[in-house]
Amino acid sequence: MSEEFGPTFITVTDEDGKELVLEFVDSLEHNGQIYQAFFPAETEGENEDDPDNGLVILKVIHEDGEDLFSTLDSDEEIDEVYELFMEQLFADEEEDPS
Numbered sequence: 001m002s003e004e005f006g007p008t009f010i011t012v013t014d015e016d017g018k019e020l021v022l023e024f025v026d027s028l029e030h031n032g033q034i035y036q037a038f039f040p041a042e043t044e045g046e047n048e049d050d051p052d053n054g055l056v057i058l059k060v061i062h063e064d065g066e067d068l069f070s071t072l073d074s075d076e077e078i079d080e081v082y083e084l085f086m087e088q089l090f091a092d093e094e095e096d097p098s
Contacts, residue, residue: 009041012058012069022056030084034060036069037085057081 008024022038029035038056057078058069072078 010038020056025055026085026088028081028084028088030081035072035081035085036060037089055082055085057085 009021010024011019011021013019021041023041025037025039027034027036036058038058039054040056057072059072061068061070072081
């Protein structure tokens with residue numbers, strides 16, 4: 001993904017009705033499922049050390065001709081996909097010596 005045009009942001013609503021602004025990091029396909037990774041967008045006054053400010057992984061669900069985001073179904077799925085993203089992100093860093 002080119003950074004030429006700047007980062008991509010989305011807004012999602014969590015189960016408590018709170019809107020979250022997320023910055024797109026990367027996507028991957030695993031076992032026929034598309035996953036996308038995001039970081040919470042930093043806003044003034046938020047604590048950077050907050051444990052909820054880590055990588056957010058959502059899966060893309062195709063429903064009624066639309067792409068929707070969904071949380072992952074199990075801890076095993078979360079762990080597996082998280083590891084795949086970490087491998088992919090660190091592989092990209094190793095290829096880019098800048």
